[in-house]
Amino acid sequence: MRIGIVCPYSWDVPGGVQFHIRDLAEHLIALGHELSVLAPADDDTPLPPYVVSAGRAVPVPYNGSVARLNFGFLSAARVRRWLHDGAFEVIHIHEPASPSLGLLACWAAQGPIVATFHTSNPRSRAMIAAYPILQPALEKIRARVAVSEYARRTLVEHLGGDAVVIPNGVDVGFFAGAAPEPRWQGTADAPTIGFIGRIDEPRKGLPVLMRALPRILAARPGARLLVAGRGDTEEALSGLPRQLHGQVEFLGMVSDEDKARLLRSVDVYAAPNTGGESFGIILVEAMSAGAPVLASDLDAFRQVLDQGAAGELFPVEDADALADACLRLLGDPDRLAALRETGSRHVRRFDWSVVGAEILSVYETVTDGASRVAADERTGLRARFGGARP
The missing domain is CATH 3.40.50.2000 (Glycogen Phosphorylase B;)
Structure with a gap:
């Protein structure tokens, strides 16, 4: 399977989301999948071969911490190029509601999208205020994952919808x-x-x-x-x-x-x-x-x-x-x-042998669904035009 993963936070500043994405990527690569991760990174940051830099991030106060995010016209162009070059069967976006690459990828992507929500913040006025802007992008997501019941609750209360809970993995x-x-x-x-x-x-x-x-x-x-x-x-x-x-x-x-x-x-x-x-x-x-x-x-x-x-x-x-x-x-x-x-x-x-299998199951569900939709559309077109003669 050709998989594209979007990391919202700077690769050169370690954090739980980055570690989760790194370990998930390496687990899936070891299983034989083709995979690319798009992440913010400074120019001099050494990157694994599967990571593509989307450019330098800027520090932004976020959820009681300081997150290094990447957003803007240049970043949007890099997202579109990465999506075009990757021709991914599934795109996995982490924190699509944060003002970073995930949201840009949600806007630009055309294929099946899986989103993982990591944030637990029961009183985010900013997220509620931003919902009208986020809604068109979030509606493109085929499957939602939350890393805990509390991340799921934040999603439900602020953005609506629901998610399956799949925890972070560990080797x-x-x-x-x-x-x-x-x-x-x-x-x-x-x-x-x-x-x-x-x-x-x-x-x-x-x-x-x-x-x-x-x-x-x-x-x-x-x-x-x-x-x-x-x-x-x-x-x-x-x-x-x-x-x-x-x-x-x-x-x-x-x-x-x-x-x-x-x-x-x-x-x-x-x-x-x-x-x-x-x-x-x-x-x-x-x-x-x-x-x-x-x-x-x-x-x-x-x-x-x-x-x-x-x-x-x-x-x-x-x-x-x-x-x-x-x-x-x-x-x-x-x-x-x-x-x-x-x-x-x-x-x-929490071992990757369990967590990775659960995430792959989500991927397979959305890609199978996309294949069925495409097949139905082809059948409908043949029914309408297949017997036509000039």
Whole structure:
């Protein structure tokens, strides 16, 4: 199958949607499909052979974060050229309602379109206001996918229609098979707590974890916090007593391999996010690696963690509750072992072998439907004109 995938966000700034598209593309290519991804990217960004650059993106505040989007006359021309050259059997657009390549592709595409909605935002006045502009493009979509029930709810409430829920995928074996890194591993007296996310994006919750850290370290003086992600480390430490700074280690941006090793090494993975999450792919990655998960009780996180059966939950933005839950876990080896086992079983549902098959099923449904429509139109034309004579 010839598949075209449209990424709305800049390829050179890592994020959950980009990772999802990358892993989906590589999974489908490994199965033998022909595939091209169109994405914003700076000119000097190294791109995989299956990615086509649509030009440089610009930063735009979006859903509590800053998204790097691509929109305009030049981008529209590149979208049309990519569609023409690709001659795709199906076009898969991610976030078609965002002001980026997805919307441009929706306007320009003629073939069967599948759209995936990632955003969870229950009070988006901007999306409601933009609906009259979006409607003609969105009506061209043959099948809608939402990555979670909360992304589906956002779609239904703001844009109408419905979607099938297919979660983000993870290569479970990649994380499960990673080797722990000795320098990141803890001991009973000196456990390690992991955090991965953009340091300077408040909704990722690092400030909440930093507020909880003094209580954790008071009870567990040998504990360390390992932080992976880009951002201002001095700013991140500003609210922490100076004598505790040495127990926080900033790793900067890490490779996929190091991320897997980190998750395999920590005693607890903390996800103190404060909102704006429609799924929680890092939770699935952590469970795949066997890391016990301690997460804020967001709706999306609760769903990923099987209502709390596969991970520990604490009230959103409650640093004291985070500290209490973390200390309970670190003091209960049996509970940690149970979470590792339950999480490892639960994540099988998110493996690409399952998720990829579900997405391919959607592709096949829309392409089969398009073929039937085309056949019906040909039959109708033959019935009307086939017997005519000059």
